[in-house]
Amino acid sequence: MKRIELESFLNNLFKPELFDDYCPNGLQVEGRPNIEKIIFAVSATRESTEYAARKDACALIVHHGLFWKFHGTRTLTGPFAKRVFPLIKEEINLFGYHLPLDGHAEIGNAASIAMLLGLTKLSPFGMYKGASTGIKGELEKPIDALLFKKILGEKLHHSVLYSNPEETNGQIKTIGIITGGANSQWREAKSMGLDAYITGEMSEHDFHESRESGMHMFAAGHHATEKLGIQSLMKYIQKEFPTLECEFLDSENPA
Numbered sequence: 001m002k003r004i005e006l007e008s009f010l011n012n013l014f015k016p017e018l019f020d021d022y023c024p025n026g027l028q029v030e031g032r033p034n035i036e037k038i039i040f041a042v043s044a045t046r047e048s049t050e051y052a053a054r055k056d057a058c059a060l061i062v063h064h065g066l067f068w069k070f071h072g073t074r075t076l077t078g079p080f081a082k083r084v085f086p087l088i089k090e091e092i093n094l095f096g097y098h099l100p101l102d103g104h105a106e107i108g109n110a111a112s113i114a115m116l117l118g119l120t121k122l123s124p125f126g127m128y129k130g131a132s133t134g135i136k137g138e139l140e141k142p143i144d145a146l147l148f149k150k151i152l153g154e155k156l157h158h159s160v161l162y163s164n165p166e167e168t169n170g171q172i173k174t175i176g177i178i179t180g181g182a183n184s185q186w187r188e189a190k191s192m193g194l195d196a197y198i199t200g201e202m203s204e205h206d207f208h209e210s211r212e213s214g215m216h217m218f219a220a221g222h223h224a225t226e227k228l229g230i231q232s233l234m235k236y237i238q239k240e241f242p243t244l245e246c247e248f249l250d251s252e253n254p255a
Helices: 003-014 046-054 078-089 099-103 109-116 145-156 183-191 204-212 228-240
Strands: 026-029 037-043 059-064 093-096 120-128 131-144 171-177 196-199 216-219 245-248
Touching (some): 003 026, 003 059, 003 228, 026 078, 037 228, 046 078, 099 109, 099 120, 109 120, 109 145, 109 228, 120 171, 120 183, 131 145, 145 171, 145 196, 171 183, 183 204, 228 245
Parallel strands (some): 059 093, 171 196, 196 216
Antiparallel strands (some): 120 131, 131 171
């Protein structure tokens, strides 16, 4: 397929114009005009760009792209240059979708975890500047929170931090999910009367505050909670365009 066709397909799928993100969403580096092979990864790192180059990929599609407002203006020097140069040298297209992939109702990071856990009655959750970045839903029946922590860790293949509030009955059924670094959004889950909140990271103060507020907060790793969405996207693209060669590159990132 043509690059312009893939770009149009992805933008129609994710509608990045609806999100006030802190990075550009969509085509970040323009490469060759024809697309035959795509590598998928959570982040555009030196590892993933060099891997895409070795595999002679035409495109690299990621959740975390190269450019972020909090980095400011950056020169193409040092480690950052080594991330970019394989893309330029081999004319590899780089696509990145951040918040649009977090909150997509069907193949997003949060939705993918919700389906993995068997949640039902799914609906948007985690509003950020007018757009949903997460999902909320219900378990079929209440479950002991410590057992749920074990199940979540097994499903995501990652250790789980748990705030373990004492002033509850220890049972959870309703859950809000925002993946990655959404440490403080447990407050939204609490305000909506949900039993639990799943994200990737947990700060020191959010551990104490969520625990003292009676919110069951689970943090299962930034990378671990955000690799399901990009894999769901790969499967979706494979179904829509069966002639494309697609491959997912995982990372050993424990964070």
